[in-house]
Each structure stands twice: as C-alpha cells, then as structure tokens.
Amino acid sequence: MRTHRIAPxxxxxxxxxxxxxxxxxxxxxxxxxxxxxxxxxxxxVFSRVxxxxxxxxxxxxxxxxxxxxxxxxxxxxxxxxxxSYIIYKVLTAVGVRDRSVLRWNYDPQSSYVEVRxxxxxxxxxxxxxxxxxxHDLPAPQSWIYWKDRIKTLQLPRLEINDGIEIKVFRKGFTxxxxxxxxxxxxxxxxxxxxxxxxxxxxxxxxxxxPGEYFDxxxxxDSAPIIEKRYVLSLPSDKRLHSExxxxxxxxxxxxxxERTEYSWWGxxxxxxxxxxxxxxxxxxxxxVVMATAESWEAKSRWFFDVxxxxxxxxDGIKAKVDEIFRDAGVANASEERRAEVLLHWVAQNIRYSxxxxxxxxxxxxxxxxxIFDQRSGVCKDIAGMLVTMMRAADMNSFGAMTMAGSxxxxxxxxxxxxxxxxxxxxxxxxxxxDPTWVPYNNNIWxxxxxxxxxxxxxxxxxxxxxxxxxxxxxxxxxxxxxxxxLGDGTLEGTFELSGSGAMDSRLRGIVIxxxxxxxxxxxxxxxxxxxxxxxxxxxxxxxxxxFSRDMWITFSYRIPRFAFPIDDGFxxxxxxxxxxxxxxxxxxxxxxxxxxxxETDVFLYYxxxxxxxxxxxxxxxxxxxxxxxxxxxxxxxxxxKGTSGMKGRDLMITQRAEVRRRQIPSDGYGGLKRAIxxxxxxxxxxxxxxxxxx
Numbered sequence: 275m276r277t278h279r280i281a282p283x284x285x286x287x288x289x290x291x292x293x294x295x296x297x298x299x300x301x302x303x304x305x306x307x308x309x310x311x312x313x314x315x316x317x318x319v320f321s322r323v324x325x326x327x328x329x330x331x332x333x334x335x336x337x338x339x340x341x342x343x344x345x346x347x348x349x350x351x352x353x354x355x356x357x358s359y360i361i362y363k364v365l366t367a368v369g370v371r372d373r374s375v376l377r378w379n380y381d382p383q384s385s386y387v388e389v390r391x392x393x394x395x396x397x398x399x400x401x402x403x404x405x406x407x408x409h410d411l412p413a414p415q416s417w418i419y420w421k422d423r424i425k426t427l428q429l430p431r432l433e434i435n436d437g438i439e440i441k442v443f444r445k446g447f448t449x450x451x452x453x454x455x456x457x458x459x460x461x462x463x464x465x466x467x468x469x470x471x472x473x474x475x476x477x478x479x480x481x482x483x484p485g486e487y488f489d490x491x492x493x494x495d496s497a498p499i500i501e502k503r504y505v506l507s508l509p510s511d512k513r514l515h516s517e518x519x520x521x522x523x524x525x526x527x528x529x530x531x532e533r534t535e536y537s538w539w540g541x542x543x544x545x546x547x548x549x550x551x552x553x554x555x556x557x558x559x560x561x562v563v564m565a566t567a568e569s570w571e572a573k574s575r576w577f578f579d580v581x582x583x584x585x586x587x588x589d590g591i592k593a594k595v596d597e598i599f600r601d602a603g604v605a606n607a608s609e610e611r612r613a614e615v616l617l618h619w620v621a622q623n624i625r626y627s628x629x630x631x632x633x634x635x636x637x638x639x640x641x642x643x644x645i646f647d648q649r650s651g652v653c654k655d656i657a658g659m660l661v662t663m664m665r666a667a668d669m670n671s672f673g674a675m676t677m678a679g680s681x682x683x684x685x686x687x688x689x690x691x692x693x694x695x696x697x698x699x700x701x702x703x704x705x706x707x708d709p710t711w712v713p714y715n716n717n718i719w720x721x722x723x724x725x726x727x728x729x730x731x732x733x734x735x736x737x738x739x740x741x742x743x744x745x746x747x748x749x750x751x752x753x754x755x756x757x758x759x760l761g762d763g764t765l766e767g768t769f770e771l772s773g774s775g776a777m778d779s780r781l782r783g784i785v786i787x788x789x790x791x792x793x794x795x796x797x798x799x800x801x802x803x804x805x806x807x808x809x810x811x812x813x814x815x816x817x818x819x820x821f822s823r824d825m826w827i828t829f830s831y832r833i834p835r836f837a838f839p840i841d842d843g844f845x846x847x848x849x850x851x852x853x854x855x856x857x858x859x860x861x862x863x864x865x866x867x868x869x870x871x872x873e874t875d876v877f878l879y880y881x882x883x884x885x886x887x888x889x890x891x892x893x894x895x896x897x898x899x900x901x902x903x904x905x906x907x908x909x910x911x912x913x914x915k916g917t918s919g920m921k922g923r924d925l926m927i928t929q930r931a932e933v934r935r936r937q938i939p940s941d942g943y944g945g946l947k948r949a950i951x952x953x954x955x956x957x958x959x960x961x962x963x964x965x966x967x968x
Contacts, residue, residue, distance in 0.1 A: 322361055322500075323395045323437035329365035332498050335545065336369030337362050339495055340437065342502040350509050352485045353476040356444040361395075363437050370432045378425040378442065379413055385446030386474055387425055394430065395437030403429060418628030418652055446479040483576050487512070488565035488687040492555060493523060493540040503539040504562065510534055512566050515685045521560030538562045550866050553877035553937060554680035556689075565687035571735030573686050578731035581673055584639045584658055587666040591646055595666040612667055613697055613707065617718050618821050620660045620709040628652040639673055639693065653710040654693035660709045661695050670698040674706070674730040679877075682727035682738060694719075696730040704730055706741065714786050715779035716821045721749055722776055722879040724936060746883035746932045749775030751860060753886035755850045759963070761893045763844055765836035769853070771860075772826040776880035780859050781825040782818040797829045803856035804849045805833045843899070843964035848927050850888040851916075851957035860884075863912075863933050863950055872943035880936050888927040895965045898925050904956040909945025911938045916956035925963070929956065 309315065317325075326340045340361040347355045364373050380387045392403040405427065413422040429438070481487070491504045508514060510533055518525070518538070526537045546559060567573050595616065599605040602615045627650040642662025645655045657673055664671035675690035682689040695707040706728060711720035724744035730736045750773060757767025773781045788796040794811050801808045813829035837844035858865040862878055892898070897920055904916035913932040918925065931953055938946055 319361060319393075319395055319400075319437065319439050320398055323363055324398075326363045326437075326500055328435065332365060334366065335497055336366050336372050337364045338497050339499040339502070342499060343505075344503070345505045345507065346489070347507045348487045348509065348512070349476065350485065350511075351476060352447075352481040352483070352487055353479050354445060354447065354481075354487060358440075358442045358444065360440045360442075361437055362440075364432055364434060366434060370434060370436075373438060374429055374432060376427045376429065376438075376440065379422065380425070380444075380446075381420065381422050383421065384479065385444065386479065388443045389425060389427065389440075390443055391439070391441040392427060392429075393439040394432070395439055396433065400439070401430070403427065417626060420628060445476070447481040482580065483567065483573075485512075486566045488567065489562075490556070490687060490689065491538065491562045491564075492559050493521070493538075493543055493561065494546045494555065494559040495543075496545055498545050499540070499543040501539065501541055502543060503537065506536045506564065508534050508536070508566070514564055514566055515687075516562060516564040517683065517685050519561050519563065519683060520558055523560055523562065536564075547873050549872060549874050550868065551862075551876050551878060552874045556680045557877075557937075558874045563683045563685040563687050563689070565685050567686045569735075570686045570729060570738045573688075574729055574731050574736040575733065576731075577673065577675060577729070578733055581639045581658070581731065584641050584673075585662045585665055585671075586642065587662060588643045588646070591642060591662060592666045594646070595663050599667070609669060609697075610705075613664060613669060613705075614718055614821075616663045616667065617660060617695075617707050617709055617712065620656060620663065621713045621715075622819060623649065624656045624659050624709070625650045626652065626656065626710065628655075656710045657693045657695045657708070660707060664695070664697060672696045672698065672704075672730050672732055674704075674728050676723070676726050676728040678711075678723060678726065679879075684738075686738075690729070694728065696728075698732075704739070712779075714782040714818050716782075716824055717775065717778070720776070720779065721881075722936075724880065744775065744881055744936075746881040746934055749773070749777050749880055750883040750885055751777040751780075751854075753850055753854065753884070753888075755886070755888040757849065757889070758891040759837060759844070759846075759893060759896075763835050763837040763839055765833045765846075765849070765890075766831070767849065767890075768828060768830040769850075770826070770828050772824060774824045777882065778825045781827055783859060784827065785815055785818045797831070800829075800853060800857060801831055801833075801849075803852040805836055807835065808833055837963075840962075841964075843896070843962055845960050845962045847958060847960060848888055848929075848956075850886050850927065851929060851953075854884060854886065854929070855954060855957045861931070863946070864931070864953060866950075868947050868950060872940045875940055876938040876943060876946060878933060878936055878938070880933075882931075882933045884929065884931040886929040888925075890925040890927070892923050892925060892963055893965075894923070896923075896963045897966070899962045899964055901925075902959050902961070904952055904959075907945075907949040907952045909942070909949055911935050911942045912946040912949035914949040914953045914956070916953070916959075918961065925961065927961075929953070 322340050326338060329335065332338055340363050342360045344356060344358045362373055364370050376392065378387050378389065389405050389408050392405055394401040394403060408425050408427045410423060410425050413424040415422060487508065493502050510529065510531065514536065516536065524539050528535045540560060546555060598615060598619050599612060604612050604615050624645060629648070629650065639654045639658035640651060642659055645651045645659045661671045661673055674694050674696040676692045676694055677690050678692040695709065696704040697707060698704055707718045708720060708723060711723060712718065719741065721744045724741050727738055727740050729738050752772045754770040755767060757765055759765055771781060784796065793813060797811050797813055798808050808831050810832040811829060813827070815827040816823065816825050818825065837846040854861050855864045861884060898918070901918040901920060903918060904914065906915040907913060911934050913934070914930070916929045918927045931949070
C-alpha cells in the first residue's frame with residue numbers, strides 16, 4: 275500500500291497567482307497591450323500552452339504539465355473541497371497516445387469526483403470536449419477489493435502540440451491505510467469558488483479524525499512541470515504544522531479574520547528521476563508535509579480510540595489460542611515464546627486478501643472475531659488478529675501504524691501505509707510484531723523493515739518511535755561448496771546454504787515459491803549460471819513452515835565437461851561466485867545493473883553479510899597456477915574481499931561481502947559500486963590448474 279492522499283479542495287484567490295502570471299508570460303511591446311513598458315498581460319491558457327515550448331525544449335518527452343493548480347478549502351468539520359485546474363501539452367506521438375484517455379481514480383466510500391470541464395487547446399482556440407461521455411467504472415484491483423472506481427474520458431484525436439485543459443471538483447479524503455492514489459492537487463483556476471453544482475452532503479466525507487486535515491504534496495511527476503501550485507485555506511482557528519522536504523519551493527501565507535491561506539509553488543520542475551533500486555519517491559522528491567493534528571501523542575490516542583472495541587475475545591478465539599499453545603508445547607512457556615508462537619500462527623493462517631467488510635475501511639481495524647471467521651484481511655486486519663489473540667492470552671497488546679519502505683517526517687501527518695502489533699512489556703517498552711511480513715520468516719519483525727518509524731495507539735498517547743538499525747551480521751548468508759574435479763573435467767559437488775534474519779526468509783522463498791514436482795528444475799536454474807549441463811540433482815531442506823530453527827538448503831549435482839581443457843590443464847570460474855552473483859534472492863545488490871553515477875539513494879531493504887567458502891578437490895597431481903586474490907574494498911556502506919589458495923589437493927576459494935545499510939545515500943554510491951564491481955570481477959576470475967603446476 276502506498277502513502278495517503280486526503281482529498282484536498284479549492285476556492286480561488288489572486289494572492290500570489292498574479293505575481294506568477296506576470297513572471298511566466300512573455301513580455302509584449304508597450305502600445306499593443308496598453309501596459310507600461312516591461313509589463314506583460316496576465317497569462318491565460320492560450321499563452322501558457324504557446325509559451326510551453328516543443329519536444330526539443332524538453333528532451334523529447336511525450337508530454338509536459340504546463341500548469342497544475344489546486345485550491346483546498348477545509349471546512350470546520352475537516353471536510354475538504356478541492357477545485358483543481360491542470361493544463362497538459364502533448365509534444366510527440368507518444369504523448370498523443372498516452373494522453374488520449376483521461377482518468378481519475380477514487381473510492382466512493384470516502385471521495386466524490388466531478389469532471390466539470392475539459393477543452394483541447396489548438397490554434398489559439400478551445401475545442402470543448404463532451405464531458406457527458408465520462409465513464410464511471412470499477413477500478414482494476416488485485417489483492418485488495420474495496421470497490422474503488424475510476425472515471426475515464428476518451429478525448430477526440432489529439433495532435434502534436436495540443437494543449438489539454440481540465441477542471442475537476444473533488445471532496446472527501448483518502449486515508450493512508452485505505453489506498454494510494456494521487457495527492458488530490460488537481461484543479462482550480464483564477465476566479466471565484468464554484469458552488470453552482472450540487473454535490474453530495476458532507477457528512478459521509480468527514481475525515482477519520484473529524485475536524486483535522488493533513489496532506490503530503492509531491493512537486494514532481496513523470497513529466498516535466500512548468501508550474502505547480504498548491505493552496506490550502508483553513509478556518510482561522512485551525513493551526514497547521516508544515517515543512518518542505520527534499521528541495522526548495524516557494525511559499526507564502528495570508529489571512530483574513532475568518533481564514534488563513536497557505537501557498538506552496540514550484541517552477542520548472544524536472545521529471546521524477548528513475549534509477550534501479552531507489553526508495554519511494556517520498557524520500558527524495560520535493561514535497562510539503564502538513565497536518566493540523568496537535569501532536570503524535572494525539573494521533574496515537576485517536577488510533578487507540580477508533581479501534582478500542584475491535585479486539586474483543588470470543589470463546590472460539592480463546593479456545594483456539596489454548597489449542598495453539600498446547601500443540602506447540604508452550605502453555606507454560608515465557609510470554610515472549612508464546613507471543614512468537616501466536617505470531618507465526620497468524621502469519622501462516624490469515625491470508626492477505628482485502629474484502630469490503632463495512633464502513634471505515636482502511637483506518638478501522640476489523641473486529642478480531644470477523645477476521646478469525648473470514649481467515650483473510652489486509653495488514654491492519656492481520657495485525658488486529660494478533661492483537662486479539664495476544665489479549666486472549668492475557669498479553670498487553672496494541673495496534674500500531676508504520677510506513678513500510680520509506681521514512682516518516684517530523685510533522686504529525688498521516689504518513690502510514692502499514693499496520694502492525696505492539697506488545698507492551700513489563701518495563702513499559704514495546705516489542706514490535708508484524709504478522710503480515712513474516713509468513714515463512716523466522717523472525718517476529720521482518721528485517722526488511724529495520725529502521726522504520728512506527729506509532730503505537732494507546733490511551734495515554736505515544737511518540738513516534740523507530741525500529742533499530744540491523745547490522746549485516748544479523749542477516750548472514752553462509753555458503754559452503756564442496757566439490758571434486760574429475761580427470762575428464764567433470765565437476766561433482768554439494769552446496770550447503772544457511773541463513774538468518776532477512777536471509778532466512780530469502781532461503782525459505784526458494785522452496786515455497788516452487789512446486790514440489792518442480793524442485794529439481796528450481797535447483798537446476800540456481801546452477802544454470804555455472805552450466806546448462808547440470809544433472810543428477812538431489813536436494814533436501816529444512817521444512818519452511820518449521821520455525822524452530824533458521825532455514826538451510828543442501829543440494830548436490832554433477833556437471834560433465836565443467837572445466838575447459840587448455841593444453842595440459844583446465845580452466846574454470848568459481849561455481850560459488852556464479853551462483854551467488856546471478857541470483858537476486860541470494861545477493862540483491864550483486865544482480866542489479868548499476869550505472870556509473872547516481873542521483874537518488876540506493877534502497878535495498880536489508881543489510882546483508884555473505885560468507886562463502888568453496889573447496890574443490892583437484893585430480894591427483896594437479897595444482898592451481900598462481901592462485902589469485904581480489905582487492906579488499908572496505909567502504910562506509912559496503913565491503914568485499916575474495917581469496918584463493920591450495921591446501922593439499924584442495925583449491926580453497928573464499929568470499930566475504932557486506933551491505934552495511936538498507937538505504938545508502940547517493941554520495942555513498944561510489945563505495946557500494948566499487949565493492950560490487952570487485953565482487954563481479956572476482957566471480958569472473960579464471961582459475962587454471964595444471965598437472966605439477968606451480
């Protein structure tokens with residue numbers, strides 16, 4: 275699930291708009307406009323489209339956003355009206371194709387959308403589009419089926435350099451745990467607030483925290499933006515927390531006795547950068563985070579109150595908890611051990627599937643009895659099931675919100691996309707459990723979620739907290755490869771893989787995502803970078819649903835003609851390195867195609883240690899010629915070192931790699947790349963063995 279967007283609103287004032295209109299227009303000669311020399315007329319849709327340039331001016335992108343203006347008018351109840359106004363310009367045939375159908379996603383339970391006007395701007399004229407042709411359709415959905423809808427409008431055939439002018443009215447909210455979607459900054463244009471159109475009553479659109487407002491506004495898009503402006507109009511008695519992150523923006527504030535108006539805007543904004551393994555855009559694009567909520571403690575108390583009746587224990591749930599403890603032999607075990615057993619039962623038995631189960635979808639956790647009966651739900655429901663079962667076992671548990679995949683800023687806005695469980699211990703601290711992220715994972719909290727912020731809902735109110743850093747040693751992948759090279763170049767060997775932390779679940783995934791009947795092919799694919807002649811595969815592994823110990827996998831093989839005969843010897847590369855460097859489940863950073871430079875952070879989700887030892891028994895009388903060794907790359911965020919040498923008849927090859935942070939800043943990218951490049955060079959290093967070799 276992605277970050278929220280409370281549906282914003284719009285009513286119009288000229289405040290800073292006039293200044294931007296003047297700055298963004300081309301000056302006209304005095305006499306033609308009646309204005310003083312150097313002054314320009316106010317920009318309109320025609321001048322904006324004309325002055326926006328062509329594909330040559332914008333790197334040959336398909337389209338640009340000429341103007342994006344949203345006015346958000348918040349009522350005392352927290353209901354927000356949004357008038358939005360946006361102008362696109364299509365620059366290429368690709369842009370003509372991609373902009374040919376307009377779309378607006380919304381959730382009818384919490385949001386109202388009305389398309390009020392659409393025009394094509396061509397040759398200095400407006401070509402009206404019939405908005406009665408707007409279709410209101412079920413939105414494509416998977417995993418979560420909450421009756422989201424989508425409005426679409428097919429445009430008449432566009433031409434290169436056409437403008438598209440769109441006016442849309444919205445009201446309502448979109449809560450983070452409910453869905454993703456746009457930030458609502460659609461429309462609004464210089465003029466008066468339009469109240470002529472009848473819209474549904476406000477009551478159903480009061481936000482989850484009545485009277486409060488929040489938003490996260492991104493000043494970026496996949497296309498360049500010439501000008502983007504966001505205006506927020508609040509009743510004068512509402513106080514706002516706000517902050518700009520990840521880049522400079524313009525801002526201003528005005529007020530009347532009744533209302534306070536905040537404005538943020540940006541000019542000539544480049545398209546959002548796309549790079550491999552980057553974090554969520556929230557971590558790197560220019561944005562404004564705003565909220566009227568008093569504090570994180572107030573948000574914590576609200577989350578507790580709105581869900582206080584969702585964890586009632588039924589006789590059936592209590593009986594099931596007793597049965598789980600009895601079957602696991604932990605009825606008299608410590609609270610920590612019993613909590614772990616409940617976690618894994620919930621993780622393995624409540625499937626992830628979001629069904630519409632009533633009002634409050636998204637921010638209200640469904641009752642524990644309902645999830646116990648349905649055996650399905652989304653993260654909030656799976657977490658709520660664990661809270662309920664822990665309470666059935668007399669544990670002091672609470673629901674909590676977190677943000678999987680990106681950071682949470684200081685402003686107490688709704689920056690959450692995930693729900694988890696918090697167990698309050700006797701010393702007053704919280705132990706965090708996440709049943710949604712730990713199916714087939716021997717942890718109570720996935721280490722793919724290390725360093726995440728979270729907020730526990732309690733009656734007293736909690737502050738924003740954070741999961742500790744997890745060093746590479748907590749997520750090791752240990753590899754042992756013992757093999758024998760025969761006199762004809764055939765290689766016979768056995769791999770032993772074991773892992774803890776994040777790597778425990780990665781290894782379990784190799785097994786659980788393959789049918790048992792296809793398991794031989796699974797290990798053949800794992801060995802395919804070594805050779806396509808793999809045969810006689812045999813395997814065994816720890817049962818992936820058994821969490822009594824960490825995961826291990828063992829598989830043996832035979833490869834005819836593995837070593838390449840040259841003169842009186844053989845040459846080959848390390849099978850261990852080939853397996854590791856070509857499998858993203860084993861070494862995510864090693865399989866990514868890294869560029870020479872980097873503008874955004876690298877986001878790998880977890881730290882990792884790879885500790886590998888390879889022993890290859892050579893034919894009698896053979897030795898390796900000049901055993902190579904890699905350079906040691908010891909950087910702030912990454913490490914690599916490889917060695918080789920003879921021990922009796924055995925060629926010994928080692929590798930040690932470390933990824934030391936889950937999110938690596940762009941200025942640390944060079945060090946990461948040097949370590950990965952050295953690992954890849956070590957994996958391609960050729961070993962030559964000769965009879966009687968020195």
